[in-house]
Amino acid sequence: MRLRRPGLVVIIAAALLAAACAGDDDDDASGPDSSDLSDADPGDCVVVDMAVSSEKIALLTELADDFNSSDLAEVGDQCVFVRPRSVASGAAANLIVDGWPNPEVNGEPPVIWSPAASGWAGIVNQRAGQILAPAGTPFMLTPLVIAMPQPMAESLGWPDEPLGFADLATLAENPDGWAAVGHPEWGPFRLGKTNPNYSTSGLNFTVAEYYAATGKRAGLTTEDLARPAAVDFATQIESAVVHYGDITMTFLNNWFAADLRDTALTYASAVAVEEKSVIDYNLGNPDGVLSPGEEPRVPRVPLVAIYPEEGTLFSDSPFIVLDTEWVDADEKAAAALFEEYVQQPENQAKVLEFGFRPNNPAVPLADPIVAANGVDPAQPTTELEVPAPEVLIGILDSWAELRKDARVLLVLDISGSMGDLAGGDKTKLDFAKEAAVSSLDQFKDADEVGLWVFSTDLGGPDPNVLDLVPVAPIGSQRDVLAQQIQNQRPTNGTPLYAVTEQAYETMLEGYDPTKINAIVLLTDGQNDDDEPSDDEDQFAELIQSLQAGSEGSSSQPVRLFTISYGEEADVVTLRAISQATRAATYNASNPATIEQVFTAVISNF
Amino acid sequence: MVGRRMATVVVAIALVVGAFFLRRNVIEGGDDEPDATDGPDPAAELVCLTELAAVCRGLGVPDVRIEDAGDTLGRLAEGDSVRLWLTFEPFPAMAPQPLVAGDVLAASELAVATPEEYAAALTARCADRAVWDCAGDLAGEQWEDAPGVVKPSVGDAGSSAAGLASFASAVAGYFGTTEFGSVELQDPSFLAWVRPFIREVPLATLVGGTPLSTMLVRPSAVNVAATSDAEIAAVGAPGEGVDSRYPEPSMWLQAVLAAPAGADIPQDLATDAAAALLAAGWDAPGASQAPLPSPTTMLALRQLWEDVQ
Numbered sequence: 001m002r003l004r005r006p007g008l009v010v011i012i013a014a015a016l017l018a019a020a021c022a023g024d025d026d027d028d029a030s031g032p033d034s035s036d037l038s039d040a041d042p043g044d045c046v047v048v049d050m051a052v053s054s055e056k057i058a059l060l061t062e063l064a065d066d067f068n069s070s071d072l073a074e075v076g077d078q079c080v081f082v083r084p085r086s087v088a089s090g091a092a093a094n095l096i097v098d099g100w101p102n103p104e105v106n107g108e109p110p111v112i113w114s115p116a117a118s119g120w121a122g123i124v125n126q127r128a129g130q131i132l133a134p135a136g137t138p139f140m141l142t143p144l145v146i147a148m149p150q151p152m153a154e155s156l157g158w159p160d161e162p163l164g165f166a167d168l169a170t171l172a173e174n175p176d177g178w179a180a181v182g183h184p185e186w187g188p189f190r191l192g193k194t195n196p197n198y199s200t201s202g203l204n205f206t207v208a209e210y211y212a213a214t215g216k217r218a219g220l221t222t223e224d225l226a227r228p229a230a231v232d233f234a235t236q237i238e239s240a241v242v243h244y245g246d247i248t249m250t251f252l253n254n255w256f257a258a259d260l261r262d263t264a265l266t267y268a269s270a271v272a273v274e275e276k277s278v279i280d281y282n283l284g285n286p287d288g289v290l291s292p293g294e295e296p297r298v299p300r301v302p303l304v305a306i307y308p309e310e311g312t313l314f315s316d317s318p319f320i321v322l323d324t325e326w327v328d329a330d331e332k333a334a335a336a337l338f339e340e341y342v343q344q345p346e347n348q349a350k351v352l353e354f355g356f357r358p359n360n361p362a363v364p365l366a367d368p369i370v371a372a373n374g375v376d377p378a379q380p381t382t383e384l385e386v387p388a389p390e391v392l393i394g395i396l397d398s399w400a401e402l403r404k405d406a407r408v409l410l411v412l413d414i415s416g417s418m419g420d421l422a423g424g425d426k427t428k429l430d431f432a433k434e435a436a437v438s439s440l441d442q443f444k445d446a447d448e449v450g451l452w453v454f455s456t457d458l459g460g461p462d463p464n465v466l467d468l469v470p471v472a473p474i475g476s477q478r479d480v481l482a483q484q485i486q487n488q489r490p491t492n493g494t495p496l497y498a499v500t501e502q503a504y505e506t507m508l509e510g511y512d513p514t515k516i517n518a519i520v521l522l523t524d525g526q527n528d529d530d531e532p533s534d535d536e537d538q539f540a541e542l543i544q545s546l547q548a549g550s551e552g553s554s555s556q557p558v559r560l561f562t563i564s565y566g567e568e569a570d571v572v573t574l575r576a577i578s579q580a581t582r583a584a585t586y587n588a589s590n591p592a593t594i595e596q597v598f599t600a601v602i603s604n605f
Numbered sequence: 606m607v608g609r610r611m612a613t614v615v616v617a618i619a620l621v622v623g624a625f626f627l628r629r630n631v632i633e634g635g636d637d638e639p640d641a642t643d644g645p646d647p648a649a650e651l652v653c654l655t656e657l658a659a660v661c662r663g664l665g666v667p668d669v670r671i672e673d674a675g676d677t678l679g680r681l682a683e684g685d686s687v688r689l690w691l692t693f694e695p696f697p698a699m700a701p702q703p704l705v706a707g708d709v710l711a712a713s714e715l716a717v718a719t720p721e722e723y724a725a726a727l728t729a730r731c732a733d734r735a736v737w738d739c740a741g742d743l744a745g746e747q748w749e750d751a752p753g754v755v756k757p758s759v760g761d762a763g764s765s766a767a768g769l770a771s772f773a774s775a776v777a778g779y780f781g782t783t784e785f786g787s788v789e790l791q792d793p794s795f796l797a798w799v800r801p802f803i804r805e806v807p808l809a810t811l812v813g814g815t816p817l818s819t820m821l822v823r824p825s826a827v828n829v830a831a832t833s834d835a836e837i838a839a840v841g842a843p844g845e846g847v848d849s850r851y852p853e854p855s856m857w858l859q860a861v862l863a864a865p866a867g868a869d870i871p872q873d874l875a876t877d878a879a880a881a882l883l884a885a886g887w888d889a890p891g892a893s894q895a896p897l898p899s900p901t902t903m904l905a906l907r908q909l910w911e912d913v914q
Contacts, residue, residue, distance in 0.1 A: 118809060137813030141822060217754065218745075218807075314823065318812070359814070361821030361840055378722075381753030383825035385807055 037061055037068075042081035045073075046334045050084040051095075051110035053200065054247055055276065056140070056317060057086040058289050059354045060114070060342075067341050073334075080334040083108075088246050089115035090198035091596075096322065097127045105592050111331040112338070113322055114139060116200035116274070116315040119207075122389035123396075136318030139342055140356040142274040143380050144204040144312045145305035147281070149265055150374070153304045155181045162309035165212035168270065169233055172240035178269070178553075185265075187553030191237065192251035192271035195244040195603040196399055202244065204313040205272035206399050207392070209234050211384050212310040218385035222394040235402045240269075243516045243559050244403070245584065246603045248273045252286040254582040259299045263551045267582050270306075274315055276355035278305045279373045288355070304374040311382035316359075400444060406605035407448040407515040409471055410436065410481075411503050412488065413523035414453045417568065419490030422591035428524055428566055429490050435595040436522075437482045442602040445475025448515070451484055452503060456493035456529060464495040464529070465502060471510065495529035496570075497538040500577060501545060504558060508549060511556040516605055518559040518583070524566040526573070539573065546580035559583035561601050566591055651874075652677055653691040656767045656815075657860065659839070660881045661691055664874065675764030675907075689870065690863045691878060693766050697863035698900040704863040707870040710879040711887035712857045712894045713835035715774045716849045718817055720824045724848035726751035727829065735853045737778030740829045741802035748828075757829035758806040758816035762910040767815065767858065771831030773898050773906055774856045775802070783854050783898060787905040803913045821847070833858055838886025857894035860887065 045068075052060050064082040067073055073080040085107045087095070092113060095101070100109035113133060115121070121133035146168070148158075155178075156163055168191065174180045177188035194202030211217060213233035214224045224230060245251070251271045258267040280288040281303050284296030319339045321332055341347060348358040355368055365377045387395065418429035443449055450471030457463050468484045469477060503519050511517055527535055550557050560581040562574035565588050578585040584604070588597040650668040653661035658671045674696050681687060681700040690697060690704060697704035717736050719727050726748050731739035743755040759775055760768030776790075777783045779798055789795065806827055811819050816830035817840060835858070837849055860882055862870045883889065897903060 118812070135809065135812045218805075314826075357822060359822055361818050378752075380825045383753075383756075383823070386809060 037064055037083050040081075040083065042083065043079070045079040045081035046075055046330050047108075048080060048082045048112060048331055048334045048338060049108040049110045050082060050112040050114060051087040051092045051107070052084050052114045053089045053092075053116040053317070054086045054249070055116065055274065055288060056114070056354070056356070057084060059350065059356075060084040063342055063347055063350065064338070066347075067338055070341075072337060072341055075330055075334045075337065078330070080337060082112075082334075082338050085110075088198050089117070089120045089200050090196075090203070091246070091599075093120045093124050093127075096124050096132055096324065100324075100326065102592075105590075105596060109324070109326045111322065111327050112335045113320045114317055115320075116317060117204065117313070117386075118316055118318045119203065119313075119386045119392055120200070121318065121320055122386070123392055126389035126393055132322060132324050133320045134323055136320035137339065137343070138316035138359045139319050140317050140348070140351040140359050141314050142276045142356050143307065143314050144201055144208065145273065145275050145278060145307055145375075146270050147273045147278050147303045147374075148270045148306055149301045150304050151301065152178070152183075152186065152265065152269055153306060155183055158304060158306065163306045164309035165209055165233075165237065166310070168240070169236045171269070173236050185553055186269065187266050187555070189240050189270075190242050190266075190268045191240040192242050192248075192255075192268040193238075193244060194248055194251075194272070195246060197396055198246040198600070198603050199248065200315050201248050201272050201274055203392075203396075204315065206234075206395055207387060208308060208310065208312055208384055209237055210395060210398075212308070215310075217311050217382065220385075220387045220391050222391055225391070225394050225398045231398070231402060234399075238399075238402060238404050239514070241404045241516070242268055242557070243518065243583070243604045246600045248277055249287040250584040252277055252281055254579070254584075255303075256281065256286040256299060257579055258551075258582065259301055260297075261551070262300060264299070264301050266551060266553050266555065275305050275357075275369075275375050278303050278375055279355040279368050282374045283368065302374055305376065305379075307376065307379035307381075309382070311384040312380045313384050313386065317356075403444075405446050405448070405515045406443065407471060407507075407510070407512050407517050408443075408605060409450045409452060409503055409507055409519045411452045411454060411499065411519055411521045412436065412485070413455070413494060413496075413525065413565070414488050414491050415455045415494040415523075415525055415528070416490050416492055417494075417525050417566075420566070422566070427490065428591050429488060431591045431594050432522060432565065433485050433488060435598040436485050438595060439598040439602045440474065440478055440481055442599065443474045443478075443605065445473060447474050447605060448472055448512075449474040449477075449481060451481055452499070453488055454495060454499040455491040456495055458491065462502075465499050471507075493528045493530060494523060494525040496523055496525070496527040496573075497535070497542050498529060500560070501538075501542050504546060504549070504560060504581075507558045508556060511558065513556070516559070517557065518561060518604065520561050520563070520601055521574075521577075522563040522565055523574070524569050526568070526570040543576060543580050546577065550581045557582065559604070561586065561604060563588055563594075563597060563601060565589075565594065651689045651691060652687050654693065654766050656693075656765070656836075657691050657882075660878065660885050663881050664877055666874070673761075673764040674766035674769070686865065688864065688868070689874070692861060692863060693770060694859040694861050694896055695898075695900040695903060696766055697861065699904055702865070703900075705866050705868075706861040706863040707875055709859045709861055709890040710875060711882035712859045712890050713833040713887050714851060714894070715771055715856045715858065716832050716834060716837060717852050718820065718830045718832045718837065718847055718849045720820065720828055721846045721848050723748065723751045723824075723828050735778035735781060736829075736850060737775035737852050738781075738798075741775065741779060741798050744801045744805040753825055753828065755829065756806055756825075756827050757802060757831075758811065758819070758827045759831040760816050761808050761811060762907060763914065765815075767833065767836075768831070769903060769907055769910070770856065770858055770897050771816075772910060773903060774831070774852055776906060777854050777856065777898075778852050781854070783856065783895060785898070786902050790905055790909050799909070800913055803910065808914070834888070835882075835886045855895050856897055859890065859894065859896055 064084050124133045125131050171189035178186035196203040196206040213230035258264045284298045321335045345362045348360040348363040351358045369377045419427050422428040448471045451469040454465045469481050561583045562578045562585045564571045564574050575585040586597045588594045651666045652670045655673050697706040740757040746755050759771035762769040762772035810826045816827050817832040820827040820830040862875050864870050
């Protein structure tokens, strides 16, 4: 068929190409990593399952692969097979406390847990009331930094002036935003920060935020967290947050995509990440993983690492051999062999290749930890103490109250295909409803949440959509939302493009600059509105509209998070939709994972 | 006939199973096979300090157990036995049933290391003062003429032999003498000095490492590190970027082999260990090498450390 407007071909092609180039399914937030060894056959070997934080899965997979094929992988007369799997630190912490349920969804329970930082072990032990995660030897190091586009950092005095959290708070508080330092074209100060319940950089940033608020470097107490000045300071910084999320890669990929369109400076002003991520970004590989055929592209605007003058924390990647009922003595002995292996100088040199700081002093800091990559090997000079576990938990509780409020519209697909059986006698819609209802508890009372469902021939004033619960504070309508979700039944088609556009326009009309404005769209199919002839036009117009609303210094960003549900979902289209609003797409191709995925999506708020 | 044969087979099987049962549960005591992570290994010929792991592994002894001094002392207190212990003086005498140490095999002087960019600042702040006494006073303060905060660490004196030795050295620096005991350790002024000194660097920062190794990868966590000549030689420092100095009063680690009273220390093993230590950067024993404090004082220091932690 012919398109009515030739320009649309370019828009569609560009959107789909950008979505495809953003990475394969494995790069989707919370998606499985197919490059790992988790599906490999270990034969009769002693299997050492590892749960490792996402930023080091590529490195540990390479090391495990080498180790498994070496003569060192033997305990007694049995071979050893190390099997790393990527699990976000906070998610793994919850799973360990819960006894690692549902291995078919969460992977096998690990023998070794290597979260990004040791603080998570304290949280696990505190929550479990026993030592399930004994102290582990650090494997490699990377400090928390504030990544900032170089021109922005320079406008604040970098590299001559030390910068820190106080500067962020000042910028966040100033209604003039960047205009206050002579750059109105950059708009308001926008901060990217992950959710501290799931992500180490989010946790470390929040800890550092409280330290900065109190002027302390050590000995943070639960009393400190309640001091009004500390709460005000943290609230001020959090008010600048673009959205949260479970992994920093979402921000880095979005920044990189914005950089391609030369709009990086209006997407985010600063993002809390680990130093390694700044290196990866500046080397043209923002998520640190090069998919087959992917070529690094040096960004137009490089990032620089700000080492906060108030101090920072290190992610130390401890190797923790778990003391749980599912770990036996042979597995512990096998784990010890791998731990020794990764500490060897030749393997610590690989750590450096991946942009981390080796923990073995025999391997000195060198390229890529150099100024040319936006980082400073002589920094940080001030380190903050990891708070006691009960204080860490207090920080998470306190953050849950003072984090930026959200204004979210849930848009659920109730098309006929959602009635397909997805496991036992449950349909895809059954699983989705359970997950959606369960996710409602993640919102705080002040968050505003509404519910739409969509299909075709729904019989209301708009045949494609039912506005079941208007967006309003969830504290007063949590039960109503749950009830309405439970009432849904599979119906007809999937008018994806029209409903997405409609939801976006509706949320834009009620845009609230003090909140995270977002849509969560779940669908299991492709656009199907009985009018296939105009699909391409619709899609191109949708992308154009989403991009126009999301870019520029005065934009009113409404983030559109999409969930590709089931095997038939149009993953590439959904990724393009999310990317156009600088949000993220989540992959739940296996309906059994939908609860996990919903949790990850709601972590953005 | 068939029934008798069957009965014979059953009896034979029962005897074989019974023999295995007897061997496993009576003759061998019924324990599972020991392993590195599952309690003590009673068959280990030689127990070595973690600090001496590399030397120990090179001695060709088939059954070696490497652990921190605190773990060995803890096991001895629970009634475990140790056949031979490669350790520092006076740790053998710190056991509830003291072990008997042989001759000193080799010695290494305790030292203090700093990143080179902090060396001048430390010298400027601590001119004419014992370095540990001064570093203790400065713990947690901003450096002058250097970035960040003064972060001194002696290691984990509760479990590590070198850590306790360095703690003794630091306390001697405060008192200006090695002649101190449990009475001096109760002095309020001393306690006011020692508490921030102990607490400035959390032990969690040092997991799996020594103060020197931590400082080399993370000077923001430790920038005044207790060490010894031997460790400096082992990690190749001071080289680029590391300054080292000897604290006053001088103290030396003295490596010994120890055994339970009445047991022999194999001479060939002692000779091999001494040679291995020398090859690893240790010095030959000498009369002028000041030892660590007495076992009683070391135990009091360890108790103090654990109380303050």
